[in-house]
Amino acid sequence: MERGRGALGPALELVHTGRAPTRAVLTAELGVTRATAGAVAAELEALGLIRVDARPTAPAGSQGRPSHRLSVAPDGPVVLAAQIHADGYRAALVGLGGTVVATAPGCMTVPADPSRIIDAVVEAGAGLLRSSGRRCLGAGLAVPSAVAEPDGTALNPLHLSWPAGAPVHELFTEALAKSGVDDPAGVPVPGVAGNDVNLAALAEHRHGAGRGARHLLCVATGHRGVGGALVLDGRVHSGSSGLALEVGHLTVNPAGLPCHCGSRGCLDVETDTLAFLTAAGRTPGPEVSLLQQSRDLLRTEYADPSVRAAAELIVDRLGLGLAGLVNILNPDRILLGGLHRELLEADPERLRAVVADRSLWGRSGSVPILACTLDFNSLIGAAEAAWQPVLDDPLAALA
Amino acid sequence: MERGRGALGPALELVHTGRAPTRAVLTAELGVTRATAGAVAAELEALGLIRVDARPTAPAGSQGRPSHRLSVAPDGPVVLAAQIHADGYRAALVGLGGTVVATAPGCMTVPADPSRIIDAVVEAGAGLLRSSGRRCLGAGLAVPSAVAEPDGTALNPLHLSWPAGAPVHELFTEALAKSGVDDPAGVPVPGVAGNDVNLAALAEHRHGAGRGARHLLCVATGHRGVGGALVLDGRVHSGSSGLALEVGHLTVNPAGLPCHCGSRGCLDVETDTLAFLTAAGRTPGPEVSLLQQSRDLLRTEYADPSVRAAAELIVDRLGLGLAGLVNILNPDRILLGGLHRELLEADPERLRAVVADRSLWGRSGSVPILACTLDFNSLIGAAEAAWQPVLDDPLAALA
DNA sequence: GTATTTTGTTTAGCGTCGGCACAAAGTCAG
DNA sequence: CTGACTTTGTGCCGACGCTAAACAAAATAC
Numbered sequence: 001m002e003r004g005r006g007a008l009g010p011a012l013e014l015v016h017t018g019r020a021p022t023r024a025v026l027t028a029e030l031g032v033t034r035a036t037a038g039a040v041a042a043e044l045e046a047l048g049l050i051r052v053d054a055r056p057t058a059p060a061g062s063q064g065r066p067s068h069r070l071s072v073a074p075d076g077p078v079v080l081a082a083q084i085h086a087d088g089y090r091a092a093l094v095g096l097g098g099t100v101v102a103t104a105p106g107c108m109t110v111p112a113d114p115s116r117i118i119d120a121v122v123e124a125g126a127g128l129l130r131s132s133g134r135r136c137l138g139a140g141l142a143v144p145s146a147v148a149e150p151d152g153t154a155l156n157p158l159h160l161s162w163p164a165g166a167p168v169h170e171l172f173t174e175a176l177a178k179s180g181v182d183d184p185a186g187v188p189v190p191g192v193a194g195n196d197v198n199l200a201a202l203a204e205h206r207h208g209a210g211r212g213a214r215h216l217l218c219v220a221t222g223h224r225g226v227g228g229a230l231v232l233d234g235r236v237h238s239g240s241s242g243l244a245l246e247v248g249h250l251t252v253n254p255a256g257l258p259c260h261c262g263s264r265g266c267l268d269v270e271t272d273t274l275a276f277l278t279a280a281g282r283t284p285g286p287e288v289s290l291l292q293q294s295r296d297l298l299r300t301e302y303a304d305p306s307v308r309a310a311a312e313l314i315v316d317r318l319g320l321g322l323a324g325l326v327n328i329l330n331p332d333r334i335l336l337g338g339l340h341r342e343l344l345e346a347d348p349e350r351l352r353a354v355v356a357d358r359s360l361w362g363r364s365g366s367v368p369i370l371a372c373t374l375d376f377n378s379l380i381g382a383a384e385a386a387w388q389p390v391l392d393d394p395l396a397a398l399a
Numbered sequence: 400m401e402r403g404r405g406a407l408g409p410a411l412e413l414v415h416t417g418r419a420p421t422r423a424v425l426t427a428e429l430g431v432t433r434a435t436a437g438a439v440a441a442e443l444e445a446l447g448l449i450r451v452d453a454r455p456t457a458p459a460g461s462q463g464r465p466s467h468r469l470s471v472a473p474d475g476p477v478v479l480a481a482q483i484h485a486d487g488y489r490a491a492l493v494g495l496g497g498t499v500v501a502t503a504p505g506c507m508t509v510p511a512d513p514s515r516i517i518d519a520v521v522e523a524g525a526g527l528l529r530s531s532g533r534r535c536l537g538a539g540l541a542v543p544s545a546v547a548e549p550d551g552t553a554l555n556p557l558h559l560s561w562p563a564g565a566p567v568h569e570l571f572t573e574a575l576a577k578s579g580v581d582d583p584a585g586v587p588v589p590g591v592a593g594n595d596v597n598l599a600a601l602a603e604h605r606h607g608a609g610r611g612a613r614h615l616l617c618v619a620t621g622h623r624g625v626g627g628a629l630v631l632d633g634r635v636h637s638g639s640s641g642l643a644l645e646v647g648h649l650t651v652n653p654a655g656l657p658c659h660c661g662s663r664g665c666l667d668v669e670t671d672t673l674a675f676l677t678a679a680g681r682t683p684g685p686e687v688s689l690l691q692q693s694r695d696l697l698r699t700e701y702a703d704p705s706v707r708a709a710a711e712l713i714v715d716r717l718g719l720g721l722a723g724l725v726n727i728l729n730p731d732r733i734l735l736g737g738l739h740r741e742l743l744e745a746d747p748e749r750l751r752a753v754v755a756d757r758s759l760w761g762r763s764g765s766v767p768i769l770a771c772t773l774d775f776n777s778l779i780g781a782a783e784a785a786w787q788p789v790l791d792d793p794l795a796a797l798a
Numbered sequence: 799g800t801a802t803t804t805t806g807t808t809t810a811g812c813g814t815c816g817g818c819a820c821a822a823a824g825t826c827a828g
Numbered sequence: 829c830t831g832a833c834t835t836t837g838t839g840c841c842g843a844c845g846c847t848a849a850a851c852a853a854a855a856t857a858c
Contacts, residue, residue, distance in 0.1 A: 003845060024805065033847055038806060064804025065854040155760065215639045228727075237631065239729025240614045243760055246726045254653035261759060327645045328627075328727060330638025360660060361554065361642055402814060423836065432816055437837060463835025464823040 140382030199381025220337030319354025539781030596626030598780025619736030718753025
């Protein structure tokens with residue numbers, strides 16, 4: 001009777017990621033008949049998740065009856081997205097399609113108590129939610145730490161000076177309940193916490209520079225340290241306990257700086273913002289973030305030989321690390337974020353050449369290395385994680 | 400009308416991997432009703448793939464009606480499995496469940512011409528097939544080289560002194576057609592070629608020491624060089640072009656031996672059989688394989704301090720490499736093959752300690768490191784790859 | 799204005815699975 | 829040995845979710 005129940009999730013994901021701009025494309029992508037695709041689109045529209053344009057806009061130069069355009073419902077439900085980083089936090093409401101509906105920037109002083117900051121960021125999000133009046137279907141939180149898979153504890157929140165093993169998931173869930181972020185029946189929405197780089201990679205894969213990649217490797221330097229993430233066939237690979245892609249301790253300079261891990265010359269200490277500023281002979285000031293200082297330096301003083309030399313040094317070491325990852329993971333695309341993105345854009349060819357030269361099969365077919373394109377990709381990734389249950393089973397998630 | 404078509408493949412895989420010893424277990428594992436599971440079992444039996452015992456053997460100490468035992472059909476179809484390594488080749492017929500039905504060891508001199516040796520190993524398999532009289536549903540070939548994903552060419556068959564880019568898949572398919580390995584309708588069976596370590600990992604995951612692991616890392620040293628493989632959720636991760644897990648060129652000794660890759664101190668040259676024999680002060684002889692010489696040395700002269708010191712040196716370097724892989728991949732189990740397996744068994748604690756010490760989170764929860772348990776695991780893995788279409792869709796594969 | 803192409807909708811029908819009732823085959827208690 | 833209980837196997841029915849096919853609609857091409 002009700003047609004297209006099984007295809008509901010896949011169909012929503014296609015619209016969500018922009019791979020189904022029209023009903024005709026949806027039909028082809030789902031591999032079902034027009035009748036089923038029509039029923040699916042109608043049902044998703046009835047659920048208030050997508051919009052089916054009444055008047056189809058005819059694409060120029062094509063024969064036949066034009067297909068109805070599909071898009072995400074403009075006033076549909078949202079999810080609460082939250083991010084905590086070394087300099088503060090940020091909350092947002094994000095709709096389907098990765099559209100940021102509202103944002104609340106957070107304070108720049110991060111208390112060492114995880115409970116207080118998580119409460120604060122959730123409360124900021126809850127405020128946005130109250131003033132928007134929209135329905136909230138889930139919540140996601142991005143933190144700069146590996147998050148253990150089953151129990152949701154932060155394993156290495158070094159850059160937040162939190163205690164290792166902080167129960168991030170639990171605190172997030174409690175904060176959501178406290179702030180009254182619940183569905184119409186009064187049940188608190190489910191909260192999910194994850195590593196910021198993992199979530200950024202997920203967001204880039206769905207809405208940014210990673211679209212269409214099968215095996216996407218993402219490496220990013222935020223303020224301190226280097227994070228990595230891997231998306232395989234659309235799913236984040238976080239390892240058996242959430243610790244995968246801890247790429248910061250690849251050796252890229254055997255005689256280099258000592259690292260807190262006990263080794264020397266790790267990617268973490270050789271290619272992060274502090275390494276760059278130091279190599280450029282600058283003493284970092286306390287007023288703005290290290291990332292901002294590095295970015296400013298690269299954009300305004302790249303002509304300065306010492307700046308350029310520093311950039312090239314970091315690029316060479318980054319290339320060595322990326323080549324090692326390429327040999328192990330063989331991704332079909334690499335995305336760079338944070339300082340690494342800036343370095344790529346300052347001199348794209350040098351990094352690509354280093355990676356091709358040091359990876360075993362780089363000469364035959366080199367891996368595309370691109371810059372992340374989404375602003376706030378970790379935040380949007382947190383939203384993606386929150387949307388996941390809805391994409392898996394829209395009917396169950398809305399019930 | 401016909402019930403249980405959708406579950407046919409999953410059900411066969413459960414019986415194949417020994418996870419469904421009885422019909423009752425099959426029902427639970429599939430998550431379907433008893434009626435559906437019964438229909439599935441009946442259909443698979445009718446297809447000649449499994450056997451359903453008529454008289455159930457009552458397991459002691461359990462109430463209720465005993466369930467019918469399920470097993471692989473003892474005289475069911477087979478696949479042709481072939482392996483080429485540095486010292487020769489081997490062909491076999493393998494049934495469901497990873498049971499080797501017949502084997503033909505090959506000559507010990509490997510011609511440099513890929514076409515001739517592939518013809519020879521396929522002909523050996525075809526001979527087995529003719530004398531067995533059983534139906535053949537597919538063929539798999541394991542080679543000591545990365546195999547490119549779409550086109551099936553051998554990318555680095557260094558240890559066979561084959562030309563890079565040898566069209567292994569194409570030659571295999573041609574050889575199968577030439578030898579008359581075909582189905583009842585006269586159509587040649589499909590052939591699939593893969594990297595030997597990848598296939599060994601697949602076999603260990605399904606029938607050996609890797610059973611039940613979610614993220615399985617496998618590292619093995621055969622005769623020369625080091626190979627790696629990763630099985631994620633039951634599927635081999637071979638990267639976007641078949642080059643993943645080229646672990647041989649992780650740096651484990653920055654001041655070490657030069658490697659043909661241009662770097663120094665690679666896992667490949669620091670932990671293979673030649674490195675071990677050299678470290679032990681032995682000059683390898685030409686009569687038996689380096690692996691055999693290493694194995695003999697370890698087993699008979701481990702009391703000799705020079706042998707023990709050499710083993711510990713190699714173990715320390717191997718541990719460093721494994722720790723690097725653990726930081727990136729975060730597997731929940733590691734299997735070692737070839738010389739590395741021997742080294743593990745000579746002193747299991749040392750390797751585990753090194754890996755735990757050098758991996759970032761080893762102290763909290765260390766990864767189990769085990770020895771491969773299957774004889775001829777690459778060969779059985781080749782068979783697994785050949786069985787895959789049957790496991791995916793038994794009806795289509797038998798048609 | 800008519801033919802052609804492509805898309806959307808309606809209806810009928812079928813394949814696959816769950817639910818349920820019942821039968822079958824064992825254990826356990828007395 | 830008998831009866832109660834537990835667990836497994838089977839037959840029947842209906843629901844669900846899809847395809848197929850015919851038809852209708854909306855555009856372009858000539």
